[in-house]
Amino acid sequence: MITKGIKQLCAEAEEEIETMTVEEVMAVHGNDDVELVDIRDIRELWRDGAIPGAVHAPRGMLEFWVDPDSPYHRELFASGKKFIFFCAGGMRSALAAQSVHRMGLAPVAHMRGGYGAWVKAEGPTEEKEARLPRPKDA
Numbered sequence: 001m002i003t004k005g006i007k008q009l010c011a012e013a014e015e016e017i018e019t020m021t022v023e024e025v026m027a028v029h030g031n032d033d034v035e036l037v038d039i040r041d042i043r044e045l046w047r048d049g050a051i052p053g054a055v056h057a058p059r060g061m062l063e064f065w066v067d068p069d070s071p072y073h074r075e076l077f078a079s080g081k082k083f084i085f086f087c088a089g090g091m092r093s094a095l096a097a098q099s100v101h102r103m104g105l106a107p108v109a110h111m112r113g114g115y116g117a118w119v120k121a122e123g124p125t126e127e128k129e130a131r132l133p134r135p136k137d138a
Contacts, residue, residue, distance in 0.1 A: 013098035018109035
């Protein structure tokens with residue numbers, strides 16, 4: 001039997017990291033010093049849409065993309081910008097922000113309510129086209 005559930009884990013993460021409201025995120029959306037990071041699975045973006053200008057960093061690769069010693073490192077995460085993570089409902093992003101915060105990435109925050117709250121607040125969205133895998137070179 002588990003001793004700690006996801007609600008408790010997320011509550012503990014929110015005690016450790018900055019949690020921003022949708023309105024606060026909308027106010028900084030498009031700021032050059034801020035990067036919105038969508039950690040949802042790519043199929044969620046294809047199905048539900050995305051926030052224009054947000055970077056997609058799948059949750060399963062996030063720590064690898066942040067770590068400069070990883071072969072998967074993405075230079076974006078060494079830019080010194082503020083990173084605001086979001087998912088569909090705000091739980092995965094709380095855990096993700098806590099994880100990269102513990103790695104030393106700063107400043108970081110997560111958006112309470114996630115993409116669902118963004119859509120409900122009538123924030124701008126865009127469709128993400130499903131891309132088929134590239135054909136292998138013959």
